[in-house]
Amino acid sequence: MKVTSMETVIKVENLTKRFGSFTAVDNISFEVKKGEIFGFLGANGAGKTTAMRMLCGLSIPSEGKGTVAGYDIYTQPELVKRSIGYMSQKFSMYEDLKVWENLELFGGIYGMNDEIIKIKTDELMASLNFEEERDKLVKSLPLGFKQKLAFSVSIFHTPKVVFLDEPTGGVDPITRRRFWEMIYDATARGITVFVTTHYMDEAEYCDRVSIMVDGRIEALDSPKNLKATYKAKNMDEVFQQLARKSKRKAD
């Protein structure tokens, strides 16, 4: 069994974000421990993106407290940004750059020096078995390779926590599963994973899952406990029960 450490990587208390009279994120509180895979679920418009933007230091909260990787999201957003990784299906790498150029670019942006970038690039190419792809343009890679590489780029600077925003959308079923196997390997190395997905089978792969409805966290527990609480046979049923409570159709 994976041992999740007691160190807290994300801590949020009564976090709220308002846009005018609209409360996008309404008083949410939770903690994520080091090495944990934390699933952040919710219907479209439930407030997931807004909450995630605050955690990534991209949006200042209206109220509440929050620290990510030990830094305050109000007063130290730049330090937060340096300590996290981010990947989404929509954007992850520069397609017109070669594999190694992407690594050099992202490593450089995150302040890694040339020597470390070189050593880590060699290590990564060997561990991914990517030696032949090293000099290829990213756009020429098969989708499965791109996925692996995108994830590796997002954790290249060894962030404390990586945010994955629907990382597997539109990907074939085998590649999707291989991707989750990579996530497991990363958490075994102590990286914390904060992930959103619309695939409910993937919710089962998380250590804990929160479900947002209308800006609030309606449920937060392990998939096993959630299924027991809601007398559901799978996470899709849990999600359907909770998300149907939503009154925010008119977002």
Next chain:
Amino acid sequence: MIEVKNISKNYFSEKSGKFAGIGSDGGVSLSVPKGEIFGIIGPDGAGKTTLFRILTTLILADSGTATVNGFDVVKDYKKIRECVGYMPGRFSLYQDLTVEENLEFFATVFNTTIEENYELIKDIYIQIEPFKKRRAGKLSGGMKQKLALSCALIHKPTVLFLDEPTTGVDPVSRKEFWGMLKKLKQQGITILVSTPYMDEASLCDRIALIQNGQFLKIDTPDNIVNQFEDKLWAAKSNNMHKLLDDLRKNKLVKSAFAFGDSVHVTVSSEQLSVIILTDYLTGLGHKNVEIHTIEPTIEDCFMGLSNNQI
């Protein structure tokens, strides 16, 4: 209503830097009768959109023929455009026009009015009508989807082409959307719909599983499931991560992949039984081992048929 014979289209994709398209190996064929919901199911880059663009007369195929409503996609393209509705994968309405203006625009283009065909879109449009003065660009994902469907229906098409209407949409809204499609089917509309979500397969009358520009299989979801060749078991133990590794190390196991809270194991050998595999795992230190035979899902079938084993 839709007849596709040996269609192929290959082009150099600037985006992916390689050849993409559909039917590179002899073309693809399919036939969809009136009133059927036919699903094209497969991942990004499989060729779904290329097929939709050929059938909606937006691009020409390299080879093969296709008809929609009996009209040829090349010779009678104007007639096809009058009688089909098309909802592209990317939101393609006018972001700067309001909900109402978009709908009115599409009605006018097709020489009709919202009032004339309101009955058809009523159930869908009524949900976004309270926001009819809002610009389309300011709508949420779910509302954009409903507006796009309303616009695709406003000229009362007989065939509807929906290219990934539920991609990026949450499970609750996806269920609602399929409910709407069912109602449209009851009114006799033929629907060709594509999706990367394998769990939507069972909502179609028939499906084509597609990968790398080829159909892996065309049949009803039930028949595809019945044709699954291997034994399929769901396995659980107290250590799910190690379970996956240990199952793959067993030479009689053909494949092992995580499936929600269990691992799905395919076995083609007669030598391996549930009891033998349970003993094998227990011997490797697994506790609470549970293995039982299960019915395959469409996703299991896709993975079995797929040649993508990277």
